[in-house]
Amino acid sequence: MNRFRTTRLPSSLSQDNSSNTATGGASASVMLARSLAAVASSEAMPGWRTYRAEVERSRCRCDSTEQVPSAMLEELRKLGARAEPSCGAGARGLSWSNGAPIVPARLTAALASFVDDYGGPFPWEFSPEEAVGALLNEVRERAPASLTIPRQLALAVGATGDLFSAVVLLHATLRWLARGRDARAYPTMAPMSIAERVRAGASVAPFRPEESPDGDPLGDAYHYWAMAAAGMFRSRIASEASRALFGALFWSAPWLMSAVRRGIFRRTLFYGNHATVDRLGLSHGIALSSEVTPRPG
Numbered sequence: 001m002n003r004f005r006t007t008r009l010p011s012s013l014s015q016d017n018s019s020n021t022a023t024g025g026a027s028a029s030v031m032l033a034r035s036l037a038a039v040a041s042s043e044a045m046p047g048w049r050t051y052r053a054e055v056e057r058s059r060c061r062c063d064s065t066e067q068v069p070s071a072m073l074e075e076l077r078k079l080g081a082r083a084e085p086s087c088g089a090g091a092r093g094l095s096w097s098n099g100a101p102i103v104p105a106r107l108t109a110a111l112a113s114f115v116d117d118y119g120g121p122f123p124w125e126f127s128p129e130e131a132v133g134a135l136l137n138e139v140r141e142r143a144p145a146s147l148t149i150p151r152q153l154a155l156a157v158g159a160t161g162d163l164f165s166a167v168v169l170l171h172a173t174l175r176w177l178a179r180g181r182d183a184r185a186y187p188t189m190a191p192m193s194i195a196e197r198v199r200a201g202a203s204v205a206p207f208r209p210e211e212s213p214d215g216d217p218l219g220d221a222y223h224y225w226a227m228a229a230a231g232m233f234r235s236r237i238a239s240e241a242s243r244a245l246f247g248a249l250f251w252s253a254p255w256l257m258s259a260v261r262r263g264i265f266r267r268t269l270f271y272g273n274h275a276t277v278d279r280l281g282l283s284h285g286i287a288l289s290s291e292v293t294p295r296p297g
Contacts, residue, residue, distance in 0.1 A: 111250075112253075206220070223281065257273045
């Protein structure tokens with residue numbers, strides 16, 4: 001059952017962003033351009049060395065509880081089969097947005113960049129503060145390294161009711177814990193130090209070394225869910241050419257991070273580019289969309 005169907009945006013944010021939601025086109029494109037410029041050129045997370053030290057300090061001294069990718073996908077498919085239809089042709093939008101349509105440029109901006117890294121309106125509908133706060137508390141209460149990817153999804157589906165909304169909610173929540181650079185989206189949420197964020201997310205299970213040689217459980221998790229959201233949404237795009245372009249953009253994202261952000265702007269990728277986890281999330285999202293949603297006609 002969706003616990004957040006009546007979530008409302010704070011009035012101040014609604015005034016700042018309503019024109020973008022209403023017009024969709026040009027204003028969403030400007031927002032997307034700002035977000036892509038930010039992800040390419042912004043400074044590394046303040047305190048990233050402290051973050052790395054906290055991750056090492058809190059690292060679970062045990063074997064990874066995460067499954068091999070094929071077993072993980074099988075569990076995700078079972079969850080998807082029990083969830084409400086989402087993100088397919090004619091489906092409603094996010095479970096907390098009163099059926100508002102999902103604008104591809106706004107989704108891309110939300111998945112690509114932290115909202116604190118650029119000015120102006122941002123895609124608020126992908127960072128529902130009430131739902132993020134509630135899921136964060138659920139994550140905080142779980143045992144260390146117990147929340148595998150399927151268990152994370154089970155928690156979120158229980159809150160939202162539908163699969164795509166659950167994936168978006170996981171991305172927003174875990175990105176906030178991992179990087180803390182979306183404060184504009186959460187104006188009433190209490191600030192958290194780096195140590196508090198890492199402790200709150202200690203229940204997130206690390207990926208196996210085969211998928212994550214650098215070992216950043218929270219960073220890997222939000223990257224995975226961002227790509228899963230992109231993979232699921234890809235099936236909603238009616239034009240074959242646009243669908244291929246959307247998929248190619250996200251598939252190439254790890255390479256672009258290395259080539260543009262590190263190569264051109266000389267920014268630090270303090271836990272690498274998460275390439276294997278990114279592409280795993282994208283492929284799982286595409287697989288899940290084919291399981292639970294129809295291809296648009």
